[in-house]
Amino acid sequence: TNMLGAMATFTVLPTLPFLAMRMGASAFSVSLLGPAFYVAQMFCCALVGALSDRVGRKRVLVMASFLQAGANLLLSKVDSVPTLLLANFFRGMTLSISPVEMAYMMEASESEEQLGKFLVLQRFALHIGALGGPMVARIMSHQSFEFLCRGLCAINLLNVLIYMAFLRDTSKPLDGVGGPASRMASRDATPTSMRSMPTTPRNISIVDSIVRVFGQRSRATLLLCWFASAVSGGVCDGPEMVLFRDHFGFGVRQSCDFYMMGTLSGIIGTSLVHPLIHGIGPLKGLGPHAVCVLGAVGSSLSTFSLVLLPGVPWLPYLYAVCMSGLSNTMFSLGFVHLLQKKCSRSTLGSFLGLTTALGSAGVTVGPPIGGVAYGMNNFAPPMITTVLYMTTAVLFMYLLGDHDHEKAIPAHPSALAALQEAGEEEEVIYMPTLLSQPVMVDKNFATRIFVNEVAQDMDPDLLAAYQAYQLQLGGATGIRCFSVAGDRLVDSALRSIRTDAGGPGRVRRSQTMGVDAKFHMHQE
Numbered sequence: 001t002n003m004l005g006a007m008a009t010f011t012v013l014p015t016l017p018f019l020a021m022r023m024g025a026s027a028f029s030v031s032l033l034g035p036a037f038y039v040a041q042m043f044c045c046a047l048v049g050a051l052s053d054r055v056g057r058k059r060v061l062v063m064a065s066f067l068q069a070g071a072n073l074l075l076s077k078v079d080s081v082p083t084l085l086l087a088n089f090f091r092g093m094t095l096s097i098s099p100v101e102m103a104y105m106m107e108a109s110e111s112e113e114q115l116g117k118f119l120v121l122q123r124f125a126l127h128i129g130a131l132g133g134p135m136v137a138r139i140m141s142h143q144s145f146e147f148l149c150r151g152l153c154a155i156n157l158l159n160v161l162i163y164m165a166f167l168r169d170t171s172k173p174l175d176g177v178g179g180p181a182s183r184m185a186s187r188d189a190t191p192t193s194m195r196s197m198p199t200t201p202r203n204i205s206i207v208d209s210i211v212r213v214f215g216q217r218s219r220a221t222l223l224l225c226w227f228a229s230a231v232s233g234g235v236c237d238g239p240e241m242v243l244f245r246d247h248f249g250f251g252v253r254q255s256c257d258f259y260m261m262g263t264l265s266g267i268i269g270t271s272l273v274h275p276l277i278h279g280i281g282p283l284k285g286l287g288p289h290a291v292c293v294l295g296a297v298g299s300s301l302s303t304f305s306l307v308l309l310p311g312v313p314w315l316p317y318l319y320a321v322c323m324s325g326l327s328n329t330m331f332s333l334g335f336v337h338l339l340q341k342k343c344s345r346s347t348l349g350s351f352l353g354l355t356t357a358l359g360s361a362g363v364t365v366g367p368p369i370g371g372v373a374y375g376m377n378n379f380a381p382p383m384i385t386t387v388l389y390m391t392t393a394v395l396f397m398y399l400l401g402d403h404d405h406e407k408a409i410p411a412h413p414s415a416l417a418a419l420q421e422a423g424e425e426e427e428v429i430y431m432p433t434l435l436s437q438p439v440m441v442d443k444n445f446a447t448r449i450f451v452n453e454v455a456q457d458m459d460p461d462l463l464a465a466y467q468a469y470q471l472q473l474g475g476a477t478g479i480r481c482f483s484v485a486g487d488r489l490v491d492s493a494l495r496s497i498r499t500d501a502g503g504p505g506r507v508r509r510s511q512t513m514g515v516d517a518k519f520h521m522h523q524e
Helices: 002-012 016-022 027-031 033-055 057-076 081-094 098-108 112-139 145-166 180-189 206-213 217-237 240-248 252-278 282-308 315-342 345-376 380-400 413-421 445-458 462-474 485-501
Strands: 507-510 520-523
Touching (some): 002 057, 002 112, 002 145, 016 033, 016 081, 016 240, 016 252, 027 033, 027 240, 027 345, 033 057, 033 081, 033 098, 033 345, 057 081, 057 098, 057 145, 098 112, 112 445, 217 282, 217 345, 217 380, 240 315, 252 315, 252 445, 282 380, 315 445, 345 380
Antiparallel strands (some): 507 520
16 A cells, blocks of 8 residues: 555646646746645644544544545645645645554564565565556646546545555544543553552743754754755756756656656665665765765766756756765665764654754745746755755854764753652553654655654654554553653653652653643653
C-alpha cells in the first residue's frame, strides 16, 4: 500500500503545475500548490493519529483510502485555479496517515530488529512508487487528466481491499484518553519500581524551556542553517516548472523525466554518501562541518547554472542529479551527523524534532516567495536560492572553529524547588512520541526518506519508546500519535532540569501538546 500510495502521489506531482498553467495560473499560484499540500498534512497528522488511537489503525487507514479516492475524483473535476488549490489541500488532508502507519508497524513488530526491517522495506516500497509514478504519468500523458485521476481512484480502492483483507488491528481503542480503564491498564503494565516518581512542575513556560535547551550559540546557528537551507530550496522549487517551461521547453513528459532522475539520483546518492561519512572514505576525513559546506556550495552552484545556461534542454536533468544525488544528500546527511556531534543525549531528540518542523516550515514559506520573485524577474528565484545557499555555507564555515562542548544549562530556581518538594505517587501512562511529520514530496524525496531513517537511528529515545510501546501493548491499551517537535522540546527541557538538580534521578513528564493530548510519560 505504501508503494501504491507513493505511485499515485508521484503520478499527480509532475502534471499538476502544467494543469494549473493551462488554467491560466501565474507563477505565484503554481508555487502555492506544494504549500497547500504540506500545510494540510502538517495540521492533520496529529488529528489522524489521535483518531486512530480511539477507533483503531485499520479503520482509519481504510477510511483514509476511501477519502483519497474521493480527493482524486474531486481533482478530476476542477476547472479553475482556486478549486485546484482546494482539491490539493484536501489531498494533503487525506494523505496525513504517516503516524498511523508508523504506529501500526510498531504494533505489528515483535522486536526492535523486526521494526528496523519494516522501516527498510517501507523505504524500498516508497522508492519504487516514487519511480513508478512519473513513469505512469509519462505513459498516460496523451490521456486526459480526468482519465488519469480516475485511474488513481482505482488504486485507492485497491488499497482499501488490501487493508480490509490483510490488516489486523493489533491495538485496542483507548477508553477515553486518561480515563480510568486506560490508566488502570497502564498501571498494571507498569513495573512497580517505576510507579513512584517525582512530579515535574507544570508551570514552566515554553519560552523558559527554549532558553534553557537552545541557549548555546552553535546549536542556535545549526537550526538557523537548517531553516535557511529549507527556505533556499523552496524559493526555487515553487516556480520551478514555470521556469523550466518558459526557458527550457519543458512539458509534462519532461517533468516526469525530471522527477524520475531526481528520485533515482537520490537513491544512488544516499547509498554512496552515507557510508563515506559514517564509515571510511574521503568525506569522513573532512568531517560533517566540511561536508555540509560542500553540500551547500554545490547546491548554490547547481542552482546558479540555471541562470548561466538558459535554454540548454538537458541542464534541468543535470541540475536534478547534482541537487538530489549529491549536494542535498551531502548537506542533509552531514547535518544529522553534526547534530549527533554537537548535541548531548538530552537535547538530540528535541533537535531532530525541531529540524523536521523547521524543514516543513521552510518548504512551506519558500515557494510563495519564489512565486512572487518570478513575477518580478524570471531568474530571480534561482538567484535568491544561490545567495541563500552560499550564505548557509558561510554560516557553516563560521561553525568550523566552534568546538565547544555542551555546558550545564542552569535551571530556573523555582522549578528546582518545586522539583525537590514534589514526591507524590502518580499513575503513569506510557505514550511514546512518534516522528509524525510528513516527508515532503519533491525531487529530493528519496534523500528525505533516507535522512529521516538515519535520524530515527540516531534518536536516543527510539529504543525506550519502542520498549514502552510493547509494555503498553501488554497492558491492552493503545498508543497516542502526534507531532514530535513541541513535545520533544519539553522533554529535553525537563531532562536538563533533572541534570542540573544533580544525581541520576528520573523525571516524569506531563505536558499537553496537540489535540486532546492528556497523557503522562515516564522517561529515564
